[in-house]
Amino acid sequence: MSKTARVKLFIPVLVFVVLSAVFFHLENRIITGDYDPSTLPSALVGKSLPEFSLTTLADANTEITAIDLNGRPALLNVWATWCVSCRVEHGYLNSLADKGVTIFGLNYKDDREQATRWLSRLGNPYKLNLFDVDGKLGLNMGVYGAPETYVLDAQGIIRYRHVGVMDAKVWRSRVLPLGLDW
Amino acid sequence: MIPEIGHFALLLCLPIAIFLACLPLLGAQTDRVLFMRAGPLLALGQWLFLLVSFICLTIAFLSDDFTVKLVTMHSNSALPWYFKFSAVWGNHEGSLLLWVFILASWTLAVAFASQSLPMDMRARVLSVLGMISIGFILFIIFTSNPFERLLLNLVSDGNDLNPLLQDIGLIMHPPMLYVGYVGFSVAFAFAIAALISGNLDAAWARWSRPWTNVAWAFLTVGIALGSWWAYYELGWGGWWFWDPVENASLMPWLAGTALVHSLAATEKRGVFRSWTVLLALLAFSLSLLGTFLVRSGILVSVHAFASDPTRGLFILAFLVLVVGGSLLLYAIKAPAIRSAAKFSLLSRETFLLLNNIILAIALAVVLLGTLFPLISSALDLGSYSVGPPYFNAMFVPLALPMLVLMGFAPFINWKRSTKIIQAVPIWLCSVAIALLTAIFGALALAKQYDQSFHFMAFVTILLSTWLLAATLLHLWSKAKNQQGFSAGIKKLSISYWGMVIAHSGIAITALGIGLTSIYAQQKDVRMVVGDEVSVSAYRYQLTSIDTFEGPNYSGTRGNISVYKNDAFVATLQPEKRFYYAARNVMTEAAIDAGLTRDLYVALGEYLEEGADSGEGAWAVRVHVKPFVRCIWLGAIFMAAGGLLAVFDKRYRQRDTANV
Numbered sequence: 031m032s033k034t035a036r037v038k039l040f041i042p043v044l045v046f047v048v049l050s051a052v053f054f055h056l057e058n059r060i061i062t063g064d065y066d067p068s069t070l071p072s073a074l075v076g077k078s079l080p081e082f083s084l085t086t087l088a089d090a091n092t093e094i095t096a097i098d099l100n101g102r103p104a105l106l107n108v109w110a111t112w113c114v115s116c117r118v119e120h121g122y123l124n125s126l127a128d129k130g131v132t133i134f135g136l137n138y139k140d141d142r143e144q145a146t147r148w149l150s151r152l153g154n155p156y157k158l159n160l161f162d163v164d165g166k167l168g169l170n171m172g173v174y175g176a177p178e179t180y181v182l183d184a185q186g187i188i189r190y191r192h193v194g195v196m197d198a199k200v201w202r203s204r205v206l207p208l209g210l211d212w
Numbered sequence: 213m214i215p216e217i218g219h220f221a222l223l224l225c226l227p228i229a230i231f232l233a234c235l236p237l238l239g240a241q242t243d244r245v246l247f248m249r250a251g252p253l254l255a256l257g258q259w260l261f262l263l264v265s266f267i268c269l270t271i272a273f274l275s276d277d278f279t280v281k282l283v284t285m286h287s288n289s290a291l292p293w294y295f296k297f298s299a300v301w302g303n304h305e306g307s308l309l310l311w312v313f314i315l316a317s318w319t320l321a322v323a324f325a326s327q328s329l330p331m332d333m334r335a336r337v338l339s340v341l342g343m344i345s346i347g348f349i350l351f352i353i354f355t356s357n358p359f360e361r362l363l364l365n366l367v368s369d370g371n372d373l374n375p376l377l378q379d380i381g382l383i384m385h386p387p388m389l390y391v392g393y394v395g396f397s398v399a400f401a402f403a404i405a406a407l408i409s410g411n412l413d414a415a416w417a418r419w420s421r422p423w424t425n426v427a428w429a430f431l432t433v434g435i436a437l438g439s440w441w442a443y444y445e446l447g448w449g450g451w452w453f454w455d456p457v458e459n460a461s462l463m464p465w466l467a468g469t470a471l472v473h474s475l476a477a478t479e480k481r482g483v484f485r486s487w488t489v490l491l492a493l494l495a496f497s498l499s500l501l502g503t504f505l506v507r508s509g510i511l512v513s514v515h516a517f518a519s520d521p522t523r524g525l526f527i528l529a530f531l532v533l534v535v536g537g538s539l540l541l542y543a544i545k546a547p548a549i550r551s552a553a554k555f556s557l558l559s560r561e562t563f564l565l566l567n568n569i570i571l572a573i574a575l576a577v578v579l580l581g582t583l584f585p586l587i588s589s590a591l592d593l594g595s596y597s598v599g600p601p602y603f604n605a606m607f608v609p610l611a612l613p614m615l616v617l618m619g620f621a622p623f624i625n626w627k628r629s630t631k632i633i634q635a636v637p638i639w640l641c642s643v644a645i646a647l648l649t650a651i652f653g654a655l656a657l658a659k660q661y662d663q664s665f666h667f668m669a670f671v672t673i674l675l676s677t678w679l680l681a682a683t684l685l686h687l688w689s690k691a692k693n694q695q696g697f698s699a700g701i702k703k704l705s706i707s708y709w710g711m712v713i714a715h716s717g718i719a720i721t722a723l724g725i726g727l728t729s730i731y732a733q734q735k736d737v738r739m740v741v742g743d744e745v746s747v748s749a750y751r752y753q754l755t756s757i758d759t760f761e762g763p764n765y766s767g768t769r770g771n772i773s774v775y776k777n778d779a780f781v782a783t784l785q786p787e788k789r790f791y792y793a794a795r796n797v798m799t800e801a802a803i804d805a806g807l808t809r810d811l812y813v814a815l816g817e818y819l820e821e822g823a824d825s826g827e828g829a830w831a832v833r834v835h836v837k838p839f840v841r842c843i844w845l846g847a848i849f850m851a852a853g854g855l856l857a858v859f860d861k862r863y864r865q866r867d868t869a870n871v
Contacts, residue, residue: 039546042490043539046497049583050532056510056590057524121797144736147816147831151788152797 078186079106080170087137087145087159094160100186103210104132107156107196108168108178110140111148116177119195120152126201127155131212135159138168138176181205215280218268219359221261222309225316226349228258232319232342236335240409248335252323255338258345259316266300266313269358273300278370281360282306288372288793290764298383299373304507304523305358307386311503312348314387314394319345322398322423329419336405337398344397347530355523372764372793381441389434389461393499395427396464399471400496403489404538407545417478417488422858424475424492425710428468429854435461436847443840444801444812451728451843454603459582460502463575467495470571472854477564481626484565486549491568493542497535498575504531510586556628563621570614577606615675615722618715619682638689642681650674661731661748661838672726679719687712707860714853717846724842731838736816740829748836750811751775752784757830765789765798770815770830774804786815786832807845810837 079096086092099106107123109116127133135156137145142161149156162168171180181190189208192200232254239247272280273296276289286303287296301307319341326334352358399420406416438458443451452458471491478488504510508524555561581602619642623635650673658665690708691700737745739754746752756771767789774781784802791798804811816831 036547039486039543042494043536043543046536046539050528050536052587052590053504053508053510053528053531054525056586057508057528059590060510060524061522147736150818151799151816151831 075188075191077188079180079182079188080167082160082167082170084160084162084167087135087142087149087161090142090161094158096186099134099182100184102132102184103212104134104157104182105196105205106134106136106180106182108136108138108176108180110138110176111144115195117152119177119197120155122197122201123155124153126196129212132157134182136167137161139163139165181208181210183208183210214268214271215277215359215361218265218272219357221264221268222349222359223353225258225261225265225312226346226353228254228261229342229345229349232258233339233346234342235339236342237339237408240332240335240339243332245331248331251335251338254342255316255319255323258342259313259320262309262313262316266309269306269309270297270300272359273297276370278368279361279363281362282358284362284370286371286373288370288764290369290793291373291378292763294383295373295378298377301386302373302377302382305352305356307390308348308352308356309358310387311390311394312345312352314390315341315345315348315397318394318398318423322401326419332409333405333411333416333419336408337401340401340404341397344401344534347534351523351526351530355526369793372791375765375789375791375798378791379441379445381437381445385434385437385441387434388430388437392427392429392431392434392468393461393464393502395423395430396468396492396496396499398423398427399475399492400538403492404541407489407538407541410545410548412485412489412545412549414479414482414485417475417485420492421472421475421479422863424468424471424495425854425858428465428472429851431461431465431468432847432851432854435465436844436851440844444803451840454581454600456582457502457506459578460498460505463578463582464495464498464502466571466575466578467491467498470568470575471495473564473567473571477561481555481561483555483561484568486546487568489546489549490542493535493538497531497538500527500531500534504528505582555626558624558632559628560621560624560626563617563624566617567614567621570610570617574607574610577603577610581606611722612671612675615679615719618718619679621715622683622686622711638685639682642678642685645681646674646678649677653677657727657731657838661733661836666730669727669730672723672730676719676723676726679722680716683712683715683719705860705862707857707862710853710855710857710860712853713856714850717849717851717853719846720842720849721846724839724844724846727839728837728843732835732840734833734835736831736833738829739832745832745834747834749776750781750836751778752811752813752832752834754830754832755783757828762789764793765791767800768815768818770813770832772802772813772832774811782811784811784813786813788815805841807841808839810835810840812837 079099081096083093083095086094105126109120123133133155135158137159140161140163142163145159145161149159160167177195179192179196180188181192183189189210190204192204232251235247235254236251239245239250269282271277272283273287274293276283276287276296278284282303282305286306287299291299299306301310319338322341323334323338326337329337402416402420402423406412435458438461439451442453471488471494474484474488474491477483478485504524504527508527510524620639623632623638625631650670653673654665654670657669687704688697691697691704733747735745735747737743739745741754741756744751744753751774753773753775754770755773757768758771759766759768761767767787769785769787772784772786774784782804784804786802787800789798789800799814801812801814803813812835814833814835816833818828818830
């Protein structure tokens with residue numbers, strides 16, 4: 031067997047070595063808290079929401095702006111009826127709302143009729159829902175996909191961004207330590 | 213007490229697995245019969261102790277032992293017993309215990325079902341399986357102990373199993389999938405054993421073929437079950453989402469499919485030897501990679517288990533040892549492999565090579581689409597999500613030539629096809645059948661569904677009918693060449709039947725995927741009792757709505773009568789359920805299944821504001837899904853074909869001859 035043919039046989043193991051180096055790098059960053067697949071860094075943390083004026087899901091004639099969300103700490107949950115994981119987290123959002131947590135919804139690139147039905151079918155944990163049909167606010171916020179949840183303080187400053195399903199673990203380990211007065 | 217027994221039995225498996233990994237291999241290398249003979253006994257011991265451990269965990273779940281943390285987290289006293297049972301593997305720790313138990317079962321099967329193997333070969337195979345077992349047992353003991361107790365704060369009831377998992381499809385889906393994943397460890401072990409011994413002739417391929425087929429068949433069923441479950445349980449009629457975890461199961465399947473075929477070429481003709489070894493290593497390595505992706509918390513997916521980075525590091529270290537080690541061994545030892553036979557361009561070898569090339573490209577497409585978002589975020593290149601458009605765009609051009617080539621495949625002989633001219637009339641005949649079916653089929657579908665002729669529907673029917681017709685006509689021509697058709701049909705080998713059935717399965721699945729994607733229709737409507745809605749040729753009438761109590765939920769059920777041209781077709785009873793413990797509302801779709809179409813109704817929510825006639829209005833989602841059932845029917849055919857081939861006389865004859 032020629033030398034080049036012998037060298038070729040090492041290609042699979044070399045590819046694998048590179049891949050596992052990437053995985054190790056990722057796992058290490060997860061452990062040191064530098065990277066979390068569910069918390070993509072947001073340029074907006076520490077800033078207020080971008081300016082917007084959107085109608086609510088319930089009423090196409092009511093316009094809402096960022097100021098309307100201020101007053102007390104709240105979650106801003108990005109969801110849509112086309113999103114599989116949103117269904118998974120919905121039960122937990124319901125129980126948070128039961129505990130008195132204020133949750134605003136950002137209904138993202140969705141259909142008004144379908145979204146309304148979804149809420150009456152699965153329960154409505156949202157104090158109000160912004161209807162972002164063309165994803166303009168989502169784009170300005172850098173929304174990566176649904177579901178995502180932003181933590182807002184009473185002044186409307188974004189304190190934390192979570193990508194993926196919101197559950198008890200995230201709530202306890204990520205949101206509660208922010209020390210907001212829920 | 214019982215959980216402690218289970219934990220203790222699990223701990224005892226570790227020394228047994230260590231002995232299993234060392235003794236038989238040592239015996240084989242130093243030619244000590246006694247050490248080699250220890251293999252089957254150790255395999256039996258390992259299996260028994262894992263069985264005890266698994267039974268103990270099952271008892272904890274069935275008896276609502278809420279002092280066990282895992283039971284509290286994933287079960288509830290109001291759960292029916294069969295869901296308590298499936299809750300055993302409806303979580304990370306329990307599913308790992310099931311995984312390692314299945315591995316031990318495969319090991320036991322290899323130990324006792326392959327008496328005809330040379331003793332040293334069997335010893336090496338058992339040792340390799342023992343090494344894999346050590347890794348998983350350590351993983352469970354150190355990072356994922358299912359028997360952990362909650363001793364301080366006792367709870368009166370559990371958190372309940374995720375309502376999405378309370379379903380018959382989900383009882384069967386994980387075990388089937390694991391039998392498939394873990395089954396590839398046998399082909400892996402054979403390949404490693406062959407590499408260690410340097411005995412890289414075609415023999416190892418013949419020995420691993422039946423095992424690979426069985427594993428592949430189970431994996432096929434497992435994937436199909438998952439897809440079927442998503443279809444009826446999630447409530448919107450989707451059956452494949454290109455979710456990273458689905459991809460993690462598709463990759464070993466693609467590698468396994470390629471392996472099944474290249475093993476045939478290696479066994480029969482001694483070609484592609486080196487490539488086949490690599491594929492055997494890859495199929496199991498991809499199963500392990502899938503495990504890593506699902507359980508390390510590295511991915512965001514609906515399927516992902518509660519993640520813990522230390523678990524991720526552990527599996528990663530294990531992955532590097534097993535996959536890295538085996539690929540390195542391959543790189544060092546493979547130069548000794550010689551592919552003996554030569555073959556001409558028009559030969560079955562060429563076709564199997566094309567099959568492997570297409571499957572390898574498909575594998576690369578899925579691997580890249582799944583890992584690229586991870587790699588780009590690891591290197592801070594920004595976050596990308598690769599969605600269904602990418603996969604669909606890449607898969608369709610791969611599937612079409614595959615279907616064309618598969619139709620020719622059975623007619624091509626090993627080494628060199630000389631009598632190919634005799635097959636031409638059959639091919640022309642198949643093409644004619646396919647053309648006619650495609651033209652009339654596409655026209656009929658257009659008339660039934662949306663009044664427009666879809667070119668892709670035509671192509672779908674053309675290619676799948678071509679594959680089906682060519683395969684069945686080959687069966688016919690092969691049978692009639694003997695003395696009389698019925699005598700001829702009895703003479704056909706079982707593995708040939710396996711091929712015919714499995715390839716027909718591919719044609720059926722391809723037909724289902726193509727036609728469902730094109731013709732599925734859906735309407736979201738508001739209905740009051742008595743209302744009607746028409747979707748394509750079907751008329752749905754809501755006759756009544758009632759409420760009922762389930763074991764751990766309360767439910768609302770609609771009664772919907774379906775008519776076609778005023779003839780009654782079916783009554784559908786979609787439900788929505790409110791699960792008390794999880795505070796979760798689930799939709800249970802009602803489906804009238806048929807070969808050519810599914811009538812699918814999901815009950816939406818109560819629209820109070822729409823109550824105009826004194827009765828409440830309901831949102832209802834109505835689907836008509838043509839040929840969707842073919843997707844899973846084809847998968848059953850594939851699995852049946854793969855299993856059937858195992859019973860071929862060749863494997864049994866060799867067994868009896870050598871005993």
